[in-house]
Amino acid sequence: MTESAESIFEQFPGGVFPAACSSRVLLDHVTSKWGVLVLVSLTDGPQRWSELRRRAQGISEKMLAQTLRTLEADGLVHREQQPVMPPRVDYSLTPLGEELAEVMVPLLRWVGRNADTVIGPATR
Template identity: 75%
Template sequence: MRTTWGDTELARIYPNGVLPSACPSRVVLDHVTSKWGVLVLVSLADGPQRWSDVRRRAEGISEKMLAQTLRTLQQDGFVHREAQPTVPPRVDYSLTPLGEELAARLLPLVEWVAEHADEVVGNR
């Protein structure tokens, strides 16, 4: 079923706008809906993990991209980084309450994508 939203309906649901180019939501959408942003958030939804665990779970991510993604999500307030004073150093990453709320909304989307990926790719 397709729903057509008019400008009035969009303005009611998103009174501050999400479609205007100057909307700050564009920055947030860019960070949380990138391929690696979604995969890192979904990975951390299972609980705190070390850097190497996140990298292993998000197969194919480079060290540089993982570091950049974690740093961005941390700066946005979605990920908490905790360095343990041990030898060798240990760093754990976990979702903040804001990150947990976001992950709870992303998980159904990721589930839908997983269920329909073969169909969508087959349409190409």
């Protein structure tokens, strides 16, 4: 984190990310409206469906399911279904997901700190 503070363009010579490459796809997944919220919710430890719905305020069931499926397919989220009744499913971050969370949380903190200054507490 010390030497690399300068140019991300050494890492990506052609434009920021070349259009239509895997980086763009993954970027869209992890920076999606609900992807961010679900990922960050899970930094607090394994959680169940209903817990996640509460944490990611405003998400619909459809979007939660879709987001979780995408994140799981990307290997960022682990889904563990326990064969008990009533059904119990726990979602957690995979090691890869934890890695991602480590770089995501600083961004979220920054947003949290600066939101009121930039947008205004009630505006828009």
